[in-house]
Amino acid sequence: MTTTAVFGSYVLTRSEGVQQVLRDHWVLLEGRKIAAVTPSKPAADIVLDRPDRFVLPGLLNLHNHCFSEAVARTHTEDGNGRRNNQSVIYTVLLPLTRAGLDILTPHERMAIARLGILQLLKGGATTVMEPFRNGIPEMFDAAAEMGIRFYGAPYLFSTSNAKAGADGSVQYHGDDGAADLATWRGLYDRWQGQADGRIGLAMSPHATDTCGPDLLRACAAEARALGVPITTHLAQSTGEVETIAARYDGRTPAEYLDWLGLLAPDLLAAHCIASSDDDLRLMAARGATVLNCPRVFARSGKPAVFSRFVEHGVRTLVGTDGYNMDLLGEINAASMISKVISGNPEAAPAPMLIDAVTATAAAAIHRPDLGEIRVGATSDLTLVDLSHPHLQPLSDPRRGLVALANRANIDAVIVDGQLLVSQGQYTGAPETEIVAAGRAAIQRIWDLPEAQAAFAG
Numbered sequence: 001m002t003t004t005a006v007f008g009s010y011v012l013t014r015s016e017g018v019q020q021v022l023r024d025h026w027v028l029l030e031g032r033k034i035a036a037v038t039p040s041k042p043a044a045d046i047v048l049d050r051p052d053r054f055v056l057p058g059l060l061n062l063h064n065h066c067f068s069e070a071v072a073r074t075h076t077e078d079g080n081g082r083r084n085n086q087s088v089i090y091t092v093l094l095p096l097t098r099a100g101l102d103i104l105t106p107h108e109r110m111a112i113a114r115l116g117i118l119q120l121l122k123g124g125a126t127t128v129m130e131p132f133r134n135g136i137p138e139m140f141d142a143a144a145e146m147g148i149r150f151y152g153a154p155y156l157f158s159t160s161n162a163k164a165g166a167d168g169s170v171q172y173h174g175d176d177g178a179a180d181l182a183t184w185r186g187l188y189d190r191w192q193g194q195a196d197g198r199i200g201l202a203m204s205p206h207a208t209d210t211c212g213p214d215l216l217r218a219c220a221a222e223a224r225a226l227g228v229p230i231t232t233h234l235a236q237s238t239g240e241v242e243t244i245a246a247r248y249d250g251r252t253p254a255e256y257l258d259w260l261g262l263l264a265p266d267l268l269a270a271h272c273i274a275s276s277d278d279d280l281r282l283m284a285a286r287g288a289t290v291l292n293c294p295r296v297f298a299r300s301g302k303p304a305v306f307s308r309f310v311e312h313g314v315r316t317l318v319g320t321d322g323y324n325m326d327l328l329g330e331i332n333a334a335s336m337i338s339k340v341i342s343g344n345p346e347a348a349p350a351p352m353l354i355d356a357v358t359a360t361a362a363a364a365i366h367r368p369d370l371g372e373i374r375v376g377a378t379s380d381l382t383l384v385d386l387s388h389p390h391l392q393p394l395s396d397p398r399r400g401l402v403a404l405a406n407r408a409n410i411d412a413v414i415v416d417g418q419l420l421v422s423q424g425q426y427t428g429a430p431e432t433e434i435v436a437a438g439r440a441a442i443q444r445i446w447d448l449p450e451a452q453a454a455f456a457g
Helices: 066-072 089-103 106-122 138-146 177-191 213-226 238-247 253-260 277-286 294-298 306-311 327-342 350-355 359-364 397-404 431-446 449-456
Strands: 003-015 018-030 033-038 046-048 053-057 059-061 125-132 149-156 199-201 230-234 267-271 289-292 315-318 381-385 410-415 418-422
Touching: 003 033, 003 381, 003 410, 018 350, 018 397, 053 397, 066 089, 066 106, 066 125, 066 431, 089 431, 089 449, 106 125, 106 138, 106 410, 106 418, 106 431, 125 138, 125 381, 125 410, 138 149, 138 177, 138 199, 149 177, 177 199, 177 213, 213 230, 213 253, 230 253, 238 253, 253 277, 289 306, 294 327, 306 315, 306 327, 315 327, 315 359, 327 350, 327 397, 350 359, 350 397, 431 449
Parallel strands: 003 046, 003 053, 059 125, 125 149, 149 199, 230 267, 267 289, 289 315
Antiparallel strands: 003 018, 018 033, 053 381, 381 410, 410 418
């Protein structure tokens, strides 16, 4: 069993459920478990003792899209790719990911998956929940190979071929629910519990407007029988709200899920930016969780306000939605957008935001072994280098982390006791090779005529 001793000028622990920052402590890892947190240097096979490191529990990113956001990257900023200022979900993301899967080889899909996992690790994440088109099962292979803790969430659709027309209105086509559920079951049988338990599945019906009542009920029943998380997109646009109201007797998306029995403590609902105050009160009453991804909406001029969800009593986490995959940058955005929109400088304080990617996130997926540094917890750590000039001088490391740090400050990432990122670099393979292969595969999608039309629209 390999032992690793990690020194932190600051170490984030908890005392009676409250964050506590220890100065000049060591965290001893014995294999896959934390064995000690001590001021004395322990004997170990591997010693990480660089100064000015902030040792955090491994960060959890519970909403991300490696594949679809790679397709959109640098094409959808500045309002590009939209029609009548509508969401890029139906003009770019859904149609081009579907088209891309028709032309990519397994090798190319694996290249894109590796590039995504590399970005997640270098962005500080030790755990990710990753919804993706079920035609890219290589996401599981890449996660197992590269060492990240991975909740794969292959999409299920009632209608997987939703596209926006020239006027921005969305047309829904297809009936894929039974086939997608069969695919999900096959992936569950293949991957659940693999890689020493690092790999698992989440049930991921895509969204309220692309999933009908029968599919949503079936997804919830199966997920609960198997004990896996349920995640979906909820109220991510005004168009979705209007569609659900027209279909289901004026219900909002949250009311639609509540009617079907999905609005519950096991639901992780992404975005929710078009939710009403009554919707949020309902979500709080049912114990559902919001996955807040502020930067991907900021690029389209829409505020996704972390503090608004919290103020309504909803458990709220922070994820990257595939956009940059920088969890430190994302909690910074959650902080700043909350303060600006609320007009309150005390909104979304640093300890709360750190919890949103550590302890609170772990609780949302029922993983008490994650999200904390304590004896007996799993050996997942994220180390942040606070020695950079923009982080000095430093009085409060938590405020410094949220207000000033970013992915460039990620020094080390450890998952299950394995050092996956060291001094900011991935340890498993040359990064340049991973980047080149992933970039070439995405370029094949960008070269499609429908991609050229979408990006010009």
